[in-house]
Amino acid sequence: MAETQIEWTDATWNPVAGCNILTAGCSNCYAMDMARRLEAMGVAKYAGLTRKSGNRTVWTGVVREDPGALAIPRRWRKPRKIFVNSMSDLFHETVDDAFIEDVWHVMEETPHHHYQILTKRPDRMATIVSQRIGKVLPNVWLGTSIENEDVVERIDELRRVPAVIRFLSFEPLIGPVGQVDLTDIQWAIVGGESGRSARPIQEAWIDEIHDQCVAFETAFFFKQWGTWGKDNKKRSKKANGREYRGKTWDEMPVSAAAYE
Numbered sequence: 001m002a003e004t005q006i007e008w009t010d011a012t013w014n015p016v017a018g019c020n021i022l023t024a025g026c027s028n029c030y031a032m033d034m035a036r037r038l039e040a041m042g043v044a045k046y047a048g049l050t051r052k053s054g055n056r057t058v059w060t061g062v063v064r065e066d067p068g069a070l071a072i073p074r075r076w077r078k079p080r081k082i083f084v085n086s087m088s089d090l091f092h093e094t095v096d097d098a099f100i101e102d103v104w105h106v107m108e109e110t111p112h113h114h115y116q117i118l119t120k121r122p123d124r125m126a127t128i129v130s131q132r133i134g135k136v137l138p139n140v141w142l143g144t145s146i147e148n149e150d151v152v153e154r155i156d157e158l159r160r161v162p163a164v165i166r167f168l169s170f171e172p173l174i175g176p177v178g179q180v181d182l183t184d185i186q187w188a189i190v191g192g193e194s195g196r197s198a199r200p201i202q203e204a205w206i207d208e209i210h211d212q213c214v215a216f217e218t219a220f221f222f223k224q225w226g227t228w229g230k231d232n233k234k235r236s237k238k239a240n241g242r243e244y245r246g247k248t249w250d251e252m253p254v255s256a257a258a259y260e
């Protein structure tokens with residue numbers, strides 16, 4: 001686990017590491033670069049997960065389950081919001097069904113935490129959660145990432161997942177998403193892209209999502225504008241800021257009192 005700078009969570013927990021690029025939103029995947037750095041620091045879990053391709057780091061496609069990490073959330077007595085698998089996708093096609101079930105057992109046995117699971121593979125999430133897991137855990141939030149209108153069908157796949165809280169991460173938002181159905185979607189996060197090759201977000205795209213969140217009564221969280229712009233090699237997230245329409249938007253699908 002690691003403390004994290006991700007604005008909408010308290011900690012990250014990585015029972016799986018490694019992935020491969022799926023759609024346009026993955027191009028500048030933060031986890032690829034982080035995995036390379038962790039391998040360079042000698043962290044065995046990340047060895048062989050990435051390789052150099054020209055001046056870029058790319059995934060090799062090796063995906064590693066880490067059974068030793070399963071015990072970690074049980075040691076945290078204070079309730080936290082835990083982002084599961086910031087360094088992978090739990091529903092990557094090579095992760096064993098049985099291992100995903102092990103992750104579910106940990107979440108069930110630690111109901112004082114809220115778990116946030118985000119996938120770009122909601123079809124597999126829907127199949128496993130409904131057919132193999134077969135139960136809804138109130139402390140587990142299930143979500144999918146939408147980077148532009150090319151992948152909005154993920155929202156319908158997410159709706160098939162049995163869950164108390166379903167959420168969408170529109171990050172990195174690299175194009176408009178158009179009109180979408182947010183029925184039974186409790187939370188939406190919007191954010192721009194970070195990193196040296198960050199692609200700029202446009203305010204009109206955010207407006208489109210925000211207005212639909214209001215119409216569907218979906219909680220809206222604006223994470224940040226991203227690090228694109230002038231001299232973005234040195235640009236911090238703070239440089240572009242977190243304000244949208246003159247304020248910060250930190251709405252959550254459950255009350256903050258749940259974490260006290």
Ligand code: SF4
Nearest residue numbers: 019020021026029088
């Ligand atoms: S699915 Fe997530 S972890 Fe995997 S490559 Fe895409 S952005 Fe990175």
